[in-house]
Amino acid sequence: MRYQNEFKRMDIFRCHHESHEHFEYKVSAFHILDRKQCFPYGCVYYRRRCRLFEKGKSCIRGYKHVGRLCPGCPHFLEEKVCNVPELKIAAAGYEEWNERYRDFAAWVEQKQNREAQILGVVSGVKPRFQRFIYPKQDNLRLRGFQISFSEAFSRLYPK
Numbered sequence: 001m002r003y004q005n006e007f008k009r010m011d012i013f014r015c016h017h018e019s020h021e022h023f024e025y026k027v028s029a030f031h032i033l034d035r036k037q038c039f040p041y042g043c044v045y046y047r048r049r050c051r052l053f054e055k056g057k058s059c060i061r062g063y064k065h066v067g068r069l070c071p072g073c074p075h076f077l078e079e080k081v082c083n084v085p086e087l088k089i090a091a092a093g094y095e096e097w098n099e100r101y102r103d104f105a106a107w108v109e110q111k112q113n114r115e116a117q118i119l120g121v122v123s124g125v126k127p128r129f130q131r132f133i134y135p136k137q138d139n140l141r142l143r144g145f146q147i148s149f150s151e152a153f154s155r156l157y158p159k
Contacts, residue, residue, distance in 0.1 A: 006104040012097065013039065015085040018047075029101060032085050042084035051075040120152030 007030035015027045015038075032039050048066045052059055052075045061073065070076045087094055126146045132139045 004104075006097075006101045007034075007108075009097075012088060012094075013085045014088055015083060017043075017045075017083045027085070033101070034105075038083070039085050039087075042082050044080060044082050047079045047081050049077045049079070051077060116154045118149070118152055118154045120149040120154075122147060123150040124148040 007028060009029045010026045012029045013027055013032045014025045015032065016025055020027055036043055048070065050059065050066045050070065050073075053066065060075070061069075063070065066076070071078070089097065124147070126148075128143045128146050130141050130143045132141065
């Protein structure tokens with residue numbers, strides 16, 4: 001059976017979180033349903049601001065940006081923001097799509113951590129780095145490679 005990657009679907013939800021502004025508020029279904037788990041109830045975050053910075057003045061405590069030490073300052077503002085992703089398809093269509101999404105997630109779960117022989121055309125090999133940030137230093141570690149195929153055929157073997 002051939003599956004379409006339902007995790008990457010960008011036409012199901014729209015989220016008006018300020019960090020999604022650069023993507024025209026288009027967010028993948030996986031991000032909304034599995035990563036953030038904010039549909040249908042939404043998510044809450046706190047927007048921290050400083051009245052002095054907004055007026056172009058410097059901080060009375062000498063800080064350059066609003067951070068974790070700012071609460072307690074008379075110029076500190078903390079605003080609670082609740083975002084609820086909106087559904088871009090009809091409710092009846094959502095139920096049908098959600099069933100396909102669950103089927104795809106179960107299929108992916110079956111295929112994880114299995115050996116496979118792959119015959120195909122490699123279109124790219126990229127290093128997979130992971131950055132670790134510590135208080136006094138940061139490290140970049142190689143965690144393997146990501147291989148892209150333009151055409152691929154595989155045969156999965158059980159564990």
